[in-house]
Every structure is written in structure tokens, then in C-alpha cells.
Amino acid sequence: MRVGDVMDRDLTALSEHVGLATAIEVISRHRLTGVPVLDDDGRVVGFISEKDIVKAALPGYFEYIQDPSFIPDFGQFQSRLKKIRNEPVSRYMHRDVISFTEDDSDFFVAMTLIRHNLKRAPVVREGFLVGVVNRTDLLERIMVASEDEL
Amino acid sequence: MIVTVTLNPAIDEEYVVPEFVPGGWFRATTTDRSPGGKGINVSLVLKQLGYDSAAMGFLAGFNGEYVRDSLKRLGLTTKFVHIKGETRTNVYIVDEVGHVETGIVEAGPYVKEEALARFMVYYRRLLKRADCILFGGSLPPGVPQDIYRDLIVLARGEGVATFIDAAGAPLMAGLEGAPTVAKVDHRFMSRLAGVRLSSLDNLIEVVSGLHDRGVEWAVTSYRNYGNVFFTPKGIYLGEYDRKGLVSLFGSDDALMAGLALARTEKMNVEEAIRFSLACAWENSLHVEKGCRSREAVEELVDRVHIEKLE
Known part of the structure; x- marks a missing residue:
């Protein structure tokens, strides 16, 4: 199946200039885990997730200790x-975005x-x-397909 | 791509209650719950006719989640700004026996300046990909009453055709922007002109004034099952059979969807009128709003009666 038939057609995105x-x-x-980042022409130039933002806000030494128990509070x-x-989000987003086209197969995308x-x-x-293609949407589609086969 | 703008979406709850009167306690024989608001309804009809469009506007709270999720499951392209508060619920009671429809609508959530600014960013971005934009419905609190004018002017600047279906001050402001197509409520025009539009001549005189403002097409309801179309090729009266009608709820939205699709498919004036009225007619043949399929609409096209007026 084409991923174009499974994807969420929500175009929620951020401009690379916003804070x-x-x-x-x-x-x-929007209850999301991350959003695509677009340039002024509307082309996808990055992706920023909640994980990227958390990483940006964590103290510099966290990278070395790799253990949250050393952090006493939110201070x-x-x-x-x-x-x-x-x-700007452009500073913290991933620039090497993994993206798909509508004709990519659901299996290729899942993998x-x-x-x-x-x-x-x-x-x-x-x-x-x-x-946007979500892992959960793919899982749901695969599950529904397997139920149909029963 | 056709883009629909619904600044004040809703959940439409439709109850069929035979012999409904205020003050009683009734049991609905049929109920239907669906995402709504004029622009969203147009997007839904376009999807039923096999055409993709993008829906945008504001959504809030649990009702907003419901609308968004319903549109996602139907495969509609969406670009909404999510805000605090709760998307409204509109209740419609259809009495099939007495042929009376009753509606109760809420005001909608408050839209803050920052949310409006974000909407404008989304809007400008989608304009670059749009061939046609449709604005529909009321405005939620916080949104300036003249926003439709500004949105239409921006779209015209990009060479995008604009359709508007609204009422009151938002429509008046929208007309100042000279939209390509305007759907004007018959009762509203009557108030605007300050005269009772009891005859067709009267109606033609008032609505023709819209052409002078730069509006290419003006459509206004005439009697319950017909519309007068003021087009660049002349004025037409279009009507359909009232036999078998179940609910007119959503039929204006189906008509606008038909007109937008007709423009996209480059139909001539008469074909566009027939097709859009067939959409409205098909919508009226069942409780659920929208059209069952393109085929169901096509079956009605030749049965729509149109007449060119002098």
C-alpha cells in the first residue's frame, strides 16, 4: 500500500524563524511529538521534536553524566x-530530515x-x-489489514 | 488545490424529531453527529465528490479533537491552529412531519491575537498552493469583523479565486474585497437593501448591485428550492423538485462545493449552475449532510430546471 493512503494529511508545521x-x-x-519545519517558500527544511527541545534545555554537563538522578530539580x-x-527553531531542528513521498510503500516507510x-x-x-506519516497510524493499518485476512 | 477557511468550526448534531414543538420532551428517531462549519462542510462534500481540498481555521478542546480526528479519518488535508477553549456544538432539530427545522448555535472559543497571527502565517503559506479559496460561516470572538475583506484581498493579490458564504458584518466586509463568488442570504439582502424582497424583480435589482462592486458571481436563495445566479453571462433562476426532500441542512454548503468544483473543472455557466444545484439537491435527499457520491449528483444534473432571465 502507498503511504499516501495511510498518512495524516495535517499540514501543521513551523516556520524556521519562529522561537x-x-x-x-x-x-x-496539537498533541504531537514533533513537527516539520518549513522555509519561506513552504519547503521542508527540518524537523523538530520534543526530544530536540528537551535536549536543548538540559544543562551542558548532562551529556557527560547520562544520568538524570544527578539533576536535583527543574531549576x-x-x-x-x-x-x-x-x-529560532532552525538552530535546534534536525536538518537531515528523513522524509517520504506519497508513492513510497508502507512497508518501506515502516522499516x-x-x-x-x-x-x-x-x-x-x-x-x-x-x-505526515505516524508510526501508530501504520500500526493501526497493519492491524486492521491482518484482521481483514482472518 | 481548493482551500476552505472555517474560522469558527463546530460539531453539528442533527436530531430528527417528528412533530417537534418547544417545551416538550422528545425522543429522536435518528441522530447524526459530524464535524461542521461551512468551510469544513464544503471540504467534506468535495471529498465525497472525489476531490481533495485543504481545510483550515481554528480548533479548540475536546470538540476540536473530535473535528480534527474525524477529518483525519476521512483523509482530508488540514491546517488548523489549535487554541484554548472549546470548539462549539451546533444543534439542529429536523421535524420531518411538520417540515420545520430548528437550529441552536454557540458563539465559539475566543481567539487571541497570537493565534490569529499564526493563522495568517498558515494562510499566506497555503495561498501559494491554492487555485481557489472558500470562506464560510461566522467569526469566533476575538477575530476582527473585517477579516474576510483582508483575506480576500490577499488571495486576489496572488491571483487566487475567492468564494464567500457568510452573513452580517463579516459578509459586508468580505464583499468590499470583491470576491469571485458570493453566496448571499435572501433575508440578509432584504435587510441590507432596507426593502422587502418579495418579487424576483426586486431581488434582481438589489443583487445586481454586487456586480458593480467587482463580484463576478452572486448567488442568492429564491424560494426554498431554488437560487438566482448572477453570472458574467447573465442572470439565471435554477430550481429543483421539492418531492422527496428530507433535510435542507447543509445544502447551501453542497451548492458552494459544486460551484468551486465546477470552476476547477472549467464547466461553462449553465453546467456550473446545474451541477451546483444538483449537489444541493442530493444533499437534501437524506438526513446526513453532504452528497452520497459524484454519481448520485450526476444523476440529478439533467433534472435541474434552469431559466435565463431577461
């Missing part, structure tokens, strides 16, 4: 988040998402966002 505070608001209010995280709230440990990825047509 991280806006990104957090959009991700939270440092909060003040750092406040400091970077107006910085790629698993291999790269991604929950969702943009689907593009000539560089423009036309939808």
Missing part, C-alpha cells in the same frame, strides 16, 4: 529553557521509521509538505 516557545506551544496544543532546566525560548527510531516523518511532493 522555541512557539514550537513548544504548537507541539503541546537549571527551567532557566535555560527561558533563556533559549526566543531562539525506515523503525531503523531510525522515528515516531513521525514528513511526506513531501516536490519538496512541499503534503502530510
Whole structure:
């Protein structure tokens, strides 16, 4: 099956110039885990996830200790988040976006998402966002298909 | 791509209650719950006719989630700004026996300035990919009453055809932007002109004034089952048979969807009128709003009666 038949045709995205505070608001209010980032022409140039934002706000030493038990409270995280709230998403987004086209097969997409440990990825047509494919939507589709075969 | 703008979407709850009167306690024989708002309804009809469109506007709360999820399951392209509050619920009671429809609508959630600014970013982005934009319905609190004018002017600047179906001050402002097609409520025009539009001549005189404002097509209801179309090729009266009608709820939206599709498929004036009225007619033949299929609409096209008026 084509991924174009399974994808979510929601075009919620961020402009690369908006601040991280806006990104957090959009991700939270739309109940998403991440959103595509677009340039001024509407082409996909990146992807920013909640994980990227958390990583950006964590204290610099976290990378070395790799253990959250050393962090006593939200204090440092909060003040750092406040400091970077107006910085553009382009600074923290992933630029090497894994994206698909509508004609890609659902199996190819599922395998790629698993291999790269991604929950969702943009689907593009000539560089423009036309939808997003979610791991859960693929799982649901596979489950429904298997029930139909029974 | 056709883009539909619904700034104040809703969940439409339709109850069929025979012999409904205020003050009683009734049991509905049929109920239907669906995502709604004029623009969304147009997007749904376009999908039923086999045409993809993108729906945008504001959604809020659990009702917003329901609307968004329903549209997602139907495979519609969406680009909504999610805001605080709750998307409204509109209730319609259809009395099949007395042939009376009763509606109760809510105001909708408050839209803050930041949310409106985000909508404008989304709108400008979608304009680049749109061939035709349709604006429909009321405005939620917080949205300026003249927003339709600004949105139409922006679209015209990009060479995008614009359709508007609204009422009151938002429609008046929208008409100042000179949309390509305007659906104007007969009762509203009557109030606007300050005269009772009891005759066809009267109606023609008032609505013809819209052409002077730069509106290419103006459509207004005439009697219950027909419309007058003011087109660049003349004025037409189109009507369909009232026999077998179940609910007129959503038929204006189906008509607008038909007109938008007719423009996209480059139908001539008469074909466009027939097709759009067939959409409205098909919509009226069942409780659920929308059209069953393109084939069901096509079956009615030749049975629509149209007459060119002098």
C-alpha cells in the first residue's frame, strides 16, 4: 500500500524563524511529538521534536553524566529553557530530515521509521509538505489489514 | 488545490424529531453527529465528490479533537491552529412531519491575537498552493469583523479565486474585497437593501448591485428550492423538485462545493449552475449532510430546471 493512503494529511508545521516557545506551544496544543519545519517558500527544511527541545534545555554537563538522578530539580532546566525560548527553531531542528513521498510503500516507510527510531516523518511532493506519516497510524493499518485476512 | 477557511468550526448534531414543538420532551428517531462549519462542510462534500481540498481555521478542546480526528479519518488535508477553549456544538432539530427545522448555535472559543497571527502565517503559506479559496460561516470572538475583506484581498493579490458564504458584518466586509463568488442570504439582502424582497424583480435589482462592486458571481436563495445566479453571462433562476426532500441542512454548503468544483473543472455557466444545484439537491435527499457520491449528483444534473432571465 502507498503511504499516501495511510498518512495524516495535517499540514501543521513551523516556520524556521519562529522561537522555541512557539514550537513548544504548537507541539503541546496539537498533541504531537514533533513537527516539520518549513522555509519561506513552504519547503521542508527540518524537523523538530520534543526530544530536540528537551535536549536543548538540559544543562551542558548532562551529556557527560547520562544520568538524570544527578539533576536535583527543574531549576537549571527551567532557566535555560527561558533563556533559549526566543531562539529560532532552525538552530535546534534536525536538518537531515528523513522524509517520504506519497508513492513510497508502507512497508518501506515502516522499516525506515523503525531503523531510525522515528515516531513521525514528513511526506513531501516536490519538496512541499503534503502530510505526515505516524508510526501508530501504520500500526493501526497493519492491524486492521491482518484482521481483514482472518 | 481548493482551500476552505472555517474560522469558527463546530460539531453539528442533527436530531430528527417528528412533530417537534418547544417545551416538550422528545425522543429522536435518528441522530447524526459530524464535524461542521461551512468551510469544513464544503471540504467534506468535495471529498465525497472525489476531490481533495485543504481545510483550515481554528480548533479548540475536546470538540476540536473530535473535528480534527474525524477529518483525519476521512483523509482530508488540514491546517488548523489549535487554541484554548472549546470548539462549539451546533444543534439542529429536523421535524420531518411538520417540515420545520430548528437550529441552536454557540458563539465559539475566543481567539487571541497570537493565534490569529499564526493563522495568517498558515494562510499566506497555503495561498501559494491554492487555485481557489472558500470562506464560510461566522467569526469566533476575538477575530476582527473585517477579516474576510483582508483575506480576500490577499488571495486576489496572488491571483487566487475567492468564494464567500457568510452573513452580517463579516459578509459586508468580505464583499468590499470583491470576491469571485458570493453566496448571499435572501433575508440578509432584504435587510441590507432596507426593502422587502418579495418579487424576483426586486431581488434582481438589489443583487445586481454586487456586480458593480467587482463580484463576478452572486448567488442568492429564491424560494426554498431554488437560487438566482448572477453570472458574467447573465442572470439565471435554477430550481429543483421539492418531492422527496428530507433535510435542507447543509445544502447551501453542497451548492458552494459544486460551484468551486465546477470552476476547477472549467464547466461553462449553465453546467456550473446545474451541477451546483444538483449537489444541493442530493444533499437534501437524506438526513446526513453532504452528497452520497459524484454519481448520485450526476444523476440529478439533467433534472435541474434552469431559466435565463431577461
